[in-house]
Amino acid sequence: MSTLDPVHSGGETSAGRSWLGTLNRNEKRTLAASFSGYAVDAFDYYTLPLVTPILLTLWGMSKTEVGFIGTATLVASALGGWLAGILADRYGRVRILQLTILVFAIFTFACGLAQTPGQLMVARTLQGLGFGGEWAVGSVLIAEMIRPAYRGKAVGLVQSSWAIGWGAAVLVSMALFSFLPPEVSWRVMFLLGLLPAVLIVFIRRSIRDPEIYVQTRAAVARGERSGNFLAIFKPGILGTTVLASLLFTGMQGGYYAIGVWLPTFLKNERHLTVLGSGGYQFMFIVGAFLGYLCGAYLSDRLGRRLAFILFAVGAGTLVYAYTLLPITDGLMLVLGFPLGFFMSGIFSGAGAFLAELFPNELRGSGQGFCYNFGRGIGATFPALVGVLSDRLHMPLGTAIGVCAAAAYAIVVVVALCLPETRGRDLHQN
Numbered sequence: 001m002s003t004l005d006p007v008h009s010g011g012e013t014s015a016g017r018s019w020l021g022t023l024n025r026n027e028k029r030t031l032a033a034s035f036s037g038y039a040v041d042a043f044d045y046y047t048l049p050l051v052t053p054i055l056l057t058l059w060g061m062s063k064t065e066v067g068f069i070g071t072a073t074l075v076a077s078a079l080g081g082w083l084a085g086i087l088a089d090r091y092g093r094v095r096i097l098q099l100t101i102l103v104f105a106i107f108t109f110a111c112g113l114a115q116t117p118g119q120l121m122v123a124r125t126l127q128g129l130g131f132g133g134e135w136a137v138g139s140v141l142i143a144e145m146i147r148p149a150y151r152g153k154a155v156g157l158v159q160s161s162w163a164i165g166w167g168a169a170v171l172v173s174m175a176l177f178s179f180l181p182p183e184v185s186w187r188v189m190f191l192l193g194l195l196p197a198v199l200i201v202f203i204r205r206s207i208r209d210p211e212i213y214v215q216t217r218a219a220v221a222r223g224e225r226s227g228n229f230l231a232i233f234k235p236g237i238l239g240t241t242v243l244a245s246l247l248f249t250g251m252q253g254g255y256y257a258i259g260v261w262l263p264t265f266l267k268n269e270r271h272l273t274v275l276g277s278g279g280y281q282f283m284f285i286v287g288a289f290l291g292y293l294c295g296a297y298l299s300d301r302l303g304r305r306l307a308f309i310l311f312a313v314g315a316g317t318l319v320y321a322y323t324l325l326p327i328t329d330g331l332m333l334v335l336g337f338p339l340g341f342f343m344s345g346i347f348s349g350a351g352a353f354l355a356e357l358f359p360n361e362l363r364g365s366g367q368g369f370c371y372n373f374g375r376g377i378g379a380t381f382p383a384l385v386g387v388l389s390d391r392l393h394m395p396l397g398t399a400i401g402v403c404a405a406a407a408y409a410i411v412v413v414v415a416l417c418l419p420e421t422r423g424r425d426l427h428q429n
Contacts, residue, residue, distance in 0.1 A: 019150045029206045030145040031154060033199070034138040035161045037101055040196035041134045042165025043172075044108040047193060048073070048124060050173040051186035052264050058182055061117055063264070063396070067386025069121045070260045074252075074379025076125045077132025078372035084133030085140070085368015086229045089361065092209045093141040098200045100137060103130030108193025112186075127193075132375060136368040139351030144210035144363070148423055151355070152304075156296020156348030163289035163344060170281050216360040229365035232358065240357055241370060243418050247308070248374025250410030251346055253381040254312075257403040258319060258343060260382040265323070265396050283336035291345030299349030303422045304356075307349050308415040314342035316408035323401035346411070356421035381407065 023031065048070065055061050080100070088096040107127035114120035139155060146154040172192065176185040232241045262281065291311075298307045318339040322332065350371065358366035381403045388399035 019153060023146070023150075026208070027145055027147075027154075030142060030210075031158065033097075033203050033207050034142045034158045036199055036202075037097065037134055037138050037196075038158055039161035039165035039168070040101075040199060041104065041131055042162040043169045044104055044127065044165075044193045044196065045073075045131055046166050046169040046259075047108065047111070047173075047189045049260050049262065049264075050169060051189055053268065054177075054182045054186045055117075055120075056264070056268075058186070059117055062390060063386045064383075064390045065117055065386075066264075067260070067383040069117070069124055070256070071379045071383040072121055072125045073128040073131070074256060074382070075376050076128030078374075078376030078379065079132070080129030081132030081136040081372030081375065082365075082368045083129075085136045085364035085366075085372075087364075088137045088140060088368070089229065089364035093137055093144070093213060093364070094203060094207050094209050097134065097137045097141060097207075098203055100130045100133035101200055101203075102197055103127070104134060105130070105194050105197040109191055111193070112188070112190030132372050133368075136371060137364070139371075140355060140364050140367055141207075141210065143351055143355035144212050150300075152300035152349055152352045152422070153296045155351035155355075156292055156299060159296070159344075159348050159351070160289055160292030162347075163285050163292060163340075166288070167282065167285045170285065212360060220361055229362065232362055232366045232369060237358070237362070237366075240418070241366065243414055244354060244357060244366075244370040245373040247411060247414045247418065248350070248371050249377045250312070250374070250407045250414065251308075251350070252374045252378030253407035253410070254315060254319070254378075254404040255343055255347075256378055257381040257385055257400055257407065258339075261385055261396060261400050265400060268396070281336075283333055284340035287337035287340030288344035291341035291343070292348050294341070295345030295348030298345075299352065300422065303420050304349045304353040305415045305418060305420050308346060308353075309412050311342045311346035312408040312411035312415070315339070315346060316405045318342060319404040319408075320401055323397040323404075353421055356424040357419075378407070 020028075052066050056063070056066065080103075084096050084100055087099075104127050107123050107130065110123040111120055111127065114123055138158065142155055142158055143151055169189075173185075173189060176188055179185075180188065231237065262284070295307060295311060298310070302310070318335060322335050322339050351367070354367040354370060355363055357370075385396070385399045385403050388394045388402070389396045394402075
């Protein structure tokens with residue numbers, strides 16, 4: 001039994017040690033595997049947004065075409081996430097986590113071999129299946145393995161690795177775009193996506209399924225619990241499923257409207273160089289990293305719902321200023337930090353919140369569906385931005401700001417309708 005009070009502690013134990021220092025070996029290994037998996041997931045995901053300015057010129061692609069590739073990836077990731085959640089409930093968290101990493105690594109590599117926009121869309125869409133599945137399974141794994149008092153912080157820490165992977169992708173792209181010709185550099189970016197497959201070896205040797213999962217599967221086998229994934233749509237659970245799905249539609253719609261188009265906005269509308277836009281993105285990424293960590297703390301300290309609302313209001317306000325107000329490049333550089341902070345920090349409580357909403361036998365299915373339904377619908381936002389910009393001749397920054405602000409308004413409304421779950425004991429679910 002932990003001595004940490006999850007409500008009143010600032011993350012230190014009674015002995016003064018950081019909560020990380022109190023984790024046992026299994027918890028630490030699971031945390032390391034989940035952290036690494038999500039970081040390489042981010043690296044592979046951000047490859048397309050970073051090479052988009054090159055493809056617009058090299059292949060003569062329109063912004064609408066690029067937007068639809070981004071949307072196809074996210075729709076596929078939504079399907080992959082739900083499928084992976086169902087399979088994780090049935091065949092185990094660790095086994096399916098390895099499978100998702102293998103899928104997104106192989107097809108990211110395949111993107112680098114594409115010869116036409118159509119081939120790129122096919123490879124990127126298949127990559128999305130693994131991309132969506134990795135988060136769905138990894139977040140359930142870490143939520144079940146870590147004790148309740150630290151659950152929000154642990155899941156939030158894993159979420160922060162997204163900024164690490166994103167930052168690594170920007171660094172690598174800056175180096176490649178500076179020293180290699182455009183027709184080669186973008187391919188190398190994708191080809192590097194095969195490297196994360198090495199992580200599977202570590203996971204296979206070091207990680208085991210959480211005891212709570214093993215016990216639940218035994219109960220399902222005895223007929224004491226239902227293993228039917230469709231139970232998330234039954235009365236009593238359906239309302240939670242619908243509201244949680246809408247919550248994550250808003251979160252991800254706002255995030256992807258900005259994330260997919262940010263490099264292009266900085267380069268083509270703000271006319272920044274590769275190195276200049278990289279500096280702006282790094283302000284955004286540093287803010288994102290700290291946002292994840294602070295969001296994790298606030299999720300445990302203030303509660304899941306209040307943290308979501310706080311970060312949604314902050315993100316909506318800042319994206320309006322960043323894309324719609326006539327600000328200078330200097331102010332844009334400064335605003336990139338808080339925008340990244342709020343836009344990313346909102347996700348810190350996501351994994352813990354979803355794990356606490358659903359019963360043990362439906363956790364993977366419920367978490368996989370809600371988060372990835374939100375991803376699938378949110379995936380339409382990048383395409384909508386492209387359509388508004390191309391067809392209605394709306395400035396790209398304006399299109400981004402309108403779509404993102406509307407998405408964050410959804411988050412605020414829906415968060416008020418969901419129950420607070422902070423500190424819930426998963427063994428009693």
